[in-house]
Amino acid sequence: MQPTPPLADYLRHLTRRTFIGQAARGIGGVALGSLLSSSIARAVEAKGKGRPGLPHFAPKAKRVLCLFQSGGLSHVDLFDDKPMLHKHAGLEIPASIKGTQRLTGMTSGQSAYPVVPPLKTGQLCGKHGTWISDLLPHIQTIADDICIIKSLHTEAINHDPAITYMNTGNQLPGYASMGAWASYGLGTENENLPAFIAMVSQGTGKNPGQPVFSRLWGSGFLPASHQGVGLRPGANPVLYLDNPPGIERTQRRAQLDDLAKLNHQRADELGDPETLARIDAYEMAFRMQTSVPELTDISKESPATLDAYGPEVRKPGTYAANCLLARRLLERDVRFVQLFHRGWDQHIAIGRQLPNQCHDIDQPTAALIKDLKARGLLEDTLVVFATEFGRTVFGQGKLGDPAMGRDHHGRAFTVWLAGGGIKGGMEYGATDDFCYNITENPVHLRDLHATILHCLGIDHAKFTHKFRGLNVRLTGVEEAHVVRGILA
Amino acid sequence: MRFRSLLSPLVYGLPWLGGVAAFAGAAEVDLPAKVEFNRDIRPIMSDTCFHCHGPDATSREAGLRLDLRDEALKKTKSDLVPIVPGNVTESEIIARIFDRDEPMPPAKAHKPLTERQQALMKRWVEQGAVYEPHWAYAPLQRPALPVGAKKGNPIDAFVEAKLAEKKLTLSPEAPRNRLLRRVSLDLTGLPPTPEELAAGGRNFFGNGYVKQVDRLLSSAHYGERMAVWWLDIARFADTVGFHGDQNQRIFPYRDYVINAFNANKRFDQFTLEQLAGDLLPNPTPEQLVATGYNRLNMMTREGGAQPKEYLAKYGAERVRSVSAAWFGSTFGCAECHDHKFDPIKTRDFYELQSFFADVKQWGVYSDYTYTKNPELAGFNNDYPVPPEIEVPSPYLAGRRDRAAAELNAHVLAGRARAADPAAAGRWAAWQESARAFLARVPAGWEQPAPVAALLRANKTVPGASPLVTPEGAVSTAKALARGEALRVTLPPEPGPLAALRVEAFPPAEAPNPETLTRARAAAAITVAVAVRAASGKERKVPVAFADANAKDPRYRDGAELHGIGAGWKLPAPRPAEPLVGVWLFDGPVTLASGETLEITVTGETTVPMRFSTSPFGAARPLDVAPAALAAALTAKKPSAGQRALLVDTWLLSTADDRAGFDHHKQLAANLRELRDGRTWSLITQAVAEPLPVRVLPRGNWQDETGPVVLPATPSFLPARRESTTEKRLTRLDLAQWIVSPENPITARAVMNRLWLQFFGVGLSAAVDDLGSQGELPSHPELLDWLASEFRDSGWDMKHMIRLIVTSRTYRQDSNLRPELRDTDPANRLLASQNPRRLEAEFVRDNALFVAGALNLADIGGPSVKPYQPDGYYDALQFPDRKYVASTDGEQWRRGVYMHWQRTFLHPMLANFDAPSRDECAALRTVSNTPQQALTLLNDPTFVEAARLFAARLLGDPQAKTDVQHLRRAYQLALAREPSAAEFSSLAKFIATQRATYRANPADAEKLLKVGLAPRTPVKLDADALELAAWTNLCRVLLNAHETITRY
DSSP, X not given: OOOOHHHHHHHHHHHHHHHSHHHHHOTTSOOGGGOXXXXXXXXXXXXXBOOTTOSSSOOSOSEEEEEEEETOOOHHHHTOOOHHHHHTTTSBOOHHXXXXXXXXXXXXXXXXXXXXXXXXXXXXXXXXXXXXXXXXXXXXTTGGGEEEEEEEEOSOOSHHHHHHHHHHSSSSTTSOOHHHHHHXXXXXXXXXXXXXXXXXXXXXXXXXXXXXXXXXXXXXXXXXXXXXXXXXXXXXXXXXXXXXXTOOHHXXXXXXXXXXXXXHHHXXXXXXXXXXXXXXXXXXXXXXXXXXXXXXXXXXXXXXXXXXXXXXXXXXXXXXXXXXXXXXXHHTTOSEEEEEEEOOOOXXXXXXXXXXXXXXXXXXXXXXXXXXXXXXXXXXXXXXXXXXXXXXXXXXXXTTOTTOEEEEEOSSEXXXXXXTXXXXXXXXXXXXTTSOSEEEOOEXXXXXXXXXXXXXXXXXXXXXXXXXXXXXXXXXXXOOOOOXXXXX | OEEEOOOOHHHHTOTTSOOTHHHHTOOEEEOOSSOOIIIIIHHHHHHHTHHHHSSOGGGOOTTOOOSSHHHHTSOOTTSOOSOOTTOTTTOHHHHHHTOSSSOSSOGGGTOOOOHHHHHHHHHHHHTTOOOOOOTTTSOOOOOOOOTTOOSSOHHHHHHHHHHHHTTOOOOOBOOHHHHHHHHHHHHHSSOOOHHHHHHXXXXXXXXXXXXXXXXHHTSHHHHHHHHHHHHHHTTOOSBOBSTTOOBOOOHHHHHHHHHXXXXXXXXXXXXXXXXXXXXXXXXXXXXXXHGGGGGOSOBBOOTTOOHHHHHHHHHHHHHHHHHHHHHOOOGGGGGTSSOSSSSOOHHHHHHHHHTTTTBOOOSBOSOOSSSOOGGGTTOOTTSOOSOEEEEEOHHHHXXXXXXXXXXXXXXXXXXXGGGOGGGHHHHHHHHHHHHHHHHHOTTSOBOOOOEEEEEETTEEOTTOOOEEOTTSOEEOSSOOOTTEEEEEEEOOOSEEEEEEEEEEOOOSSOOOTTTOOHHHHTOOBEEEEEEEOTTSOEEEOOEEEEEESSOOOOEETTEEOOSSTTOBOOXXXXXXXXXXXXXXEEEEEEEOTTOEEEXXXXXXXXXXXXXXXXXXXXXXXXXXXXXXXXXXXXXXSOOHHHHHHHHHHHHHHHOSSHHHHHHHHHHHHHHHHTGGGEEEEEOOOBOSSOOOEEOOGGGOTTOOOSOEXXXXXXXXXXXXXXXXXXXXXXHHHHHHHHTSTTOOHHHHHHHHHHHHHHHSSOSSSOTTOOSTTSOOOSSHHHHHHHHHHHHHTTSOHHHHHHHHHHSHHHHBOOOXXXXXXXXXXXXXXXXXXXXXXXXXXXXXXXXXXXXXXXXOSOSOOSXXXXXXXXXXXXXXXXXXXXXXOOOSGGGGSOGGGBOOOSTTOOHHHHHTTOOOOSSOOOOOOOOOOHHHHHHHHHOHHHHHHHHHHHXXXXXXXXXXXXXXXXXXXXXXXXXSOOOHHHHHHHHHHHHHHHHHHHHOHHHHHHHHTSSSSOOOSSSOGGGHHHHHHHHHHHHHHHHSTTTXXXX
């Protein structure tokens, strides 16, 4: 049943005004567009369209895949080896290198700061010969597809602020996550799935790992429809997705039809446009009941594909299983897919923990990149392999003690990107001989955010949302620059 | 009127003007005859000029400042005058605005002016460039009522005057039931009952409606509803928010808020108590609980976090939250720089922060080996977050009384057993053996000679023989390490044993917290008991409960553990009396000849301990009373009390009635859980020496070059108060200034937010920003009138709410008025009410209330845990969290009592837009998402509610037919009659459902099993199918948009 013409007409009218509202009404009051508490805008919002005027220019990537390594991945051990680390092994880090920058409370009281070289040997990989640890043999094979940024930096040195910063652009809670911004700006391309999906896995390196928070995929001040929807292992992948026991799908359909009928009748009488958005939301929920199980059913994946991701892929909830789901989500044009893999916080026993942690992610990550490539998805999917900070080149604890680890290091660390918009097979930025300070092309995490948005065709400076009097951006109030040197 | 933005020919002549074309395309635009600064110009300037030409000196360009008229009229360095009132051609800003090549604002700002904005600026200068003080900061004076206002509610006079300007009138009053549902939901968060609808309907016109309003305002549920509003502002939560997001104990603060609204506490008093209750003369416990407000900032325990960084965060958060709550202002911007749009200076930010520098707190609420925290020695992630006070909780006291009565009744009933002939033999035999035991061991505790050994990984360490003192106490020379245990073998006489006693003899001197490791500081003694047969085989002795005469508290997940069963932390400093702990066995064990009692002690301790055993149990461990027993056993004629003691001891020592023994154990545990009706709550404690507060350059806490500032009220608001070197202002001074009649902003901010509660949008829609970047109120005089009335009425909240909800503006119908689509698409003129989707808590309350399942028995109390999907807290660590849903009546308490986990808010709350309350949340977004649909359809809370709703309908003795059930369902859920179309559609629906479940009865059974509420008392044994069918119909109704909306 359709809404009666006058109401539908009115609704369209309201909607149009909302989206040109900034200009149409902007003076003498808050523009309609920011009055999201009024019921008007959401009928269209429920359809998942993005902001008017976006993208600002032709995007190189339509989707984003963020493989977030939670806890602080050791750039020293995995990507940033230097001859000096071996020469200087066991010796105190030079004061000129260590400088006066702050350390966390865990190591600030240490009596010595001896340099600890990478755990394992590595290979010079790809045509450009970039060093990657032998702890990541599969990732070594995709060196030509990825762009390794060795000069990322952040001011935060503790997990909570650092991971919140990396994911929302602010160290304090309350801000919108990267994926929420993408959903808000560009909307969805798939009416049967949310635009932003997040998955969490626990690594075998350090178990349990550092906590992650729902705000990392939250919508902050943006409308709640843009928050990341968590996809969980097991029979009920999305919260409340399953019908109650004793309700068949046909019954649910009948129920929804009846509900829609009642809602329409009331919408006609009361003229509340919100009712129509409600009907749409119920329909989307109904479609998700089919689309999500279909998504998580990997029984039709070929044995070759499954094998490529490694044995863990068959175990729901693992990083490997989530990688495969990520590919299936990207195939379905989900705008932003984010994995969080916990357990990278190697303060202690790095020698025992790190190999396990690497093993979790090495094969599946490489397989995912290759799989995306083989299916032609990599060219318009931006892949961001990131973490909240790196780890210190000096040891935490006693040198030679199996319990030794590395502390947090935000001054310089490594992330890598691949896919749509990115030049593969290169390194960008550099650190000093002790991979402690940046010597070339520093990239602040804000610059990374600006670059992600750029690949999506968005000028970060123009993409704002008014909140408490401020035009808030993902990149915050400080300057941010697109990292042009890595763009394809 | 029409205005054509024609350019004076003179302007063309100016060399720096880009050219003619800039004006050639100027179209006709609507402009007001009289341009007003606040309404027309300030929003433009704030949005496009102030960033570079506003209050912030550091980002000011070309030395040009436009927010102050005097400055804007001065010649700049380049010898041009920005604004020459009345002279457009001489005014540089006008020229620059119309500059075609390099227009202001510059392109890089991405904020080009529209033609209309340009024209407005020009006309404003033409008309003399008159500035007005920002509306929110201007002195608050009660405005006169509009000319020609009729008698009656002044709110209507203001609203109708505005409508009249557009030749509009209010909508007619909403139909009676709709209005009663609206006002019930708005004032109590609950819909009206059919009875209330019937009663309210009788004399609705005239005084009837007002009577209904007064009834609702005096309901205890009014406070629960209003608390939801304030708790968002106060950022009330059950957890600390950062990192491990551990629990904090502060529910009494929520009770305080509920009670304050119910008692209609004056808002000025409410303010004083929360900000500075501890500084009032002789503060009451209630006033101290209120100061929990200052402690509701997020806190951390993250390892490695630097205390100073977090102290800076806590300080800054308080400024943001206090300024948001009481000023509706965005002070946050001024943490790093002078505000770009409002006259808030960085110094204002830190001066406001300085008021709170006396709040006792720690940057990191934990004790780490690498960053010692002697004041919090032993504190880990399981500990609470001090300072706290212990206060009585009426809710817990009520439950305690009920639990105590239940236990008492059980004990009384149990005594009949002694008179039961079937048990007479055992009863007599026990008395005989008890007498014999006490004759042999008059002290009542047998103290067999111990043999001790040191175990490592469960193996005896050869050569390491623990010390046994002549008094029979055992100790080790070195503290037990992890994996080590002290094994003590006791050979009591064969026979029954019901309890183990441990006497501990710690050294008189407490360990130095400066040198203690956290593990050591938190160390506790744990005791495990087993019986060892001659064969060497051991059987574990389960313990029912253990407690000591003195102990330091131990915690799990922020809650104090009961007893010492999970570990006995010896008190420091050591008390004068000897330390005694007693372990009551879970039913007696009987030692055969040759069997020994094996005690395994773990925990980092060197304290000598002496062990003894007893055949006597008791209700509580320390109640084992051999002397009284001996007297009773040997009395010629035992008194009633002595006889009761004997019977109780018999039952508790022998578990003669095993089921009764177990039930007793459960009831005693229930009673303990209520902690004698007392609980803890975070409070503000003032330290003697407030921390120095510096202006932090760019907000950098590591930069100590900024000046130290003292408390002062914001410089841009009237009646400023500043500290002097002699007199430092306090939080109380701040609070008093906030509620002083001279402060114009608080009354405005609070009334604006209150309006939102009843109309869905504030008079100024940006309720969280009353600054330049916010919105001029749609009805500025009305807002000022409300604010004045609020202040002058003695900050009387109920008075203001009563005024609002009895106005015709509030009472009008909410139907859409399509004829207003052009004049007022967002309904800011209020020619009709706005429908409002219920807030998360009330979506829940409403469904449960309609189902007849909402537990409204008590007001206040600890947070409750409704059903939540398994594994939802999996990513939450330090410590690991397991969510256990409430299993008793607490499962169906109101949403306001739901456990508020900041990092993982209950998905039902989160899906319906409840904020995580990390900081002050004045404005909830209202979304409409598939997640909401899934929640209402499938969350067990709502499925169960539908089942209970259906049972309620079918159990109604008055109703027999489908039609009757449907009518009742509509009355309950929607306060109205179903339409004919609804009837026919639902009648068809119920028929299909019946058919479905007749074909699949097993499905009906499955559906009816959802939820903990027992299958209803309705007689439906024969017809579970009918209940299932109606459950589905009720699910449809509970999911209807109308049900979760108040019209």
